[in-house]
Amino acid sequence: xxxGFTADERRFREEMRRFFxxxxxxxxxxxxxxxxxxxxxxxxxxxxxxxxxxxxVPDWPVAWxxxxxxxxxxxxxxxxxxxxxxxxxxxxxxxxxxxxxxxFGSDAQKQRFLAPTANLDIWWCQGFSEPGAGSDxxxxxxxxxxxGEDWIVDGQKxxxxxxxxxxxxxxxxxxxxxxAKRQLGISFLVIDMRTPGVTVRPIQxxxxxxxxxxxxxxxxRVPGENLIGEENRGWDYAKFLLGRERVGIARIGVSxxxxxxxxxxxxxxxxxxxxxxxxxxxRERLTALEIDLRALEMTQLRVVANQxxxxxxxxxxxxxxxxxxxSEIQQATTELLLDLVGPYAMPYRHDPSCQDGEVExxxxxxxxxxxYAAEAAPTYFNWRKISIYxxxxxxxxxxxxxxxxxx
Numbered sequence: 001x002x003x004g005f006t007a008d009e010r011r012f013r014e015e016m017r018r019f020f021x022x023x024x025x026x027x028x029x030x031x032x033x034x035x036x037x038x039x040x041x042x043x044x045x046x047x048x049x050x051x052x053x054x055x056x057v058p059d060w061p062v063a064w065x066x067x068x069x070x071x072x073x074x075x076x077x078x079x080x081x082x083x084x085x086x087x088x089x090x091x092x093x094x095x096x097x098x099x100x101x102x103x104f105g106s107d108a109q110k111q112r113f114l115a116p117t118a119n120l121d122i123w124w125c126q127g128f129s130e131p132g133a134g135s136d137x138x139x140x141x142x143x144x145x146x147x148g149e150d151w152i153v154d155g156q157k158x159x160x161x162x163x164x165x166x167x168x169x170x171x172x173x174x175x176x177x178x179x180a181k182r183q184l185g186i187s188f189l190v191i192d193m194r195t196p197g198v199t200v201r202p203i204q205x206x207x208x209x210x211x212x213x214x215x216x217x218x219x220x221r222v223p224g225e226n227l228i229g230e231e232n233r234g235w236d237y238a239k240f241l242l243g244r245e246r247v248g249i250a251r252i253g254v255s256x257x258x259x260x261x262x263x264x265x266x267x268x269x270x271x272x273x274x275x276x277x278x279x280x281x282x283r284e285r286l287t288a289l290e291i292d293l294r295a296l297e298m299t300q301l302r303v304v305a306n307q308x309x310x311x312x313x314x315x316x317x318x319x320x321x322x323x324x325x326x327s328e329i330q331q332a333t334t335e336l337l338l339d340l341v342g343p344y345a346m347p348y349r350h351d352p353s354c355q356d357g358e359v360e361x362x363x364x365x366x367x368x369x370x371x372y373a374a375e376a377a378p379t380y381f382n383w384r385k386i387s388i389y390x391x392x393x394x395x396x397x398x399x400x401x402x403x404x405x406x407x
Contacts, residue, residue, distance in 0.1 A: 083256050090120060104237055198220055
């Protein structure tokens with residue numbers, strides 16, 4: 001199997017590299033590279049620049065802003081974007097609801113939603129998980145019942161990321177409680193967050209931030225035209241969406257940028273009078289991570305090569321290895337940074353100047369050490385989630401055992 005790039009693909013890589021380093025504002029990329037909070041406006045600015053260049057939603061249908069790229073080109077786009085520390089297009093828009101509407105929505109829904117979704121004129125959030133219905137999503141209890149042409153929605157969603165910013169939410173709701181199988185009685189609705197009866201309540205996470213929320217629906221009236229696809233087919237659309245969510249979830253480019261940052265900081269931090277980069281134990285840990293990352297990248301290239309030669313068929317089960325090992329490497333980089341800065345990592349606190357609706361971290365955390373140490377602990381704690389979302393590590397091991405090992 002040829003894992004090398006063709007001349008055209010190398011030219012494409014250079015084109016992507018120039019765009020991401022020249023067109024995305026340096027202050028946004030620098031903040032992302034340092035692990036600092038990237039604001040809502042910075043995310044909007046980045047996505048609109050990319051959308052203007054036709055690079056925000058390249059895997060969408062061409063009619064709605066996509067590009068007719070090969071799997072290799074898509075891989076290069078993603079790798080160069082992550083390596084340059086460019087915030088990715090908002091996943092709820094670009095990788096989740098947008099493709100669902102493009103695939104299953106009516107013509108009117110496509111005209112209404114797709115262009116503003118690609119340009120982040122609409123900020124979406126995801127209403128799937130509920131208390132008691134996370135891993136077992138089919139047990140969700142949020143109800144949508146018919147009232148004339150409309151739907152009346154009652155229930156609760158939780159762990160709703162960035163709902164405090166959202167204009168719209170895409171929801172799985174139970175529309176047929178008596179269905180023979182739980183999965184057969186679920187529909188996919190989109191709901192304006194300004195609708196009376198929608199309430200967002202923040203959840204403060206272990207890293208001290210406000211990234212996730214509860215969303216409550218109390219007798220919320222939703223127009224019938226907001227049903228995506230067919231009634232009681234929402235489970236099929238959710239599986240389609242979740243399959244796309246896992247694209248690029250290994251985040252190899254992110255880990256490349258993080259390891260580059262670790263080398264830079266290790267030249268600044270000192271241990272027993274010498275830079276940490278000269279410490280044998282630290283170098284061994286850093287080198288082991290770099291080797292693991294290189295091996296993971298080669299695995300990803302093999303997956304891409306399979307896609308290049310086999311456009312049709314089942315997804316390569318090696319993608320589960322990418323998710324599993326990619327999660328481990330990402331978490332290991334945050335742990336190594338935590339060890340590098342030592343006790344300076346811990347002094348961060350709630351910022352009392354944050355107003356309702358702001359994400360904790362809009363103002364820099366307090367630190368008694370160097371500025372770059374302030375984000376080490378919050379990032380370490382926040383990235384514990386990486387081995388859970390998009391399919392937990394335990395689920396990925398089961399997939400590997402069944403699909404690759406034959407168990």
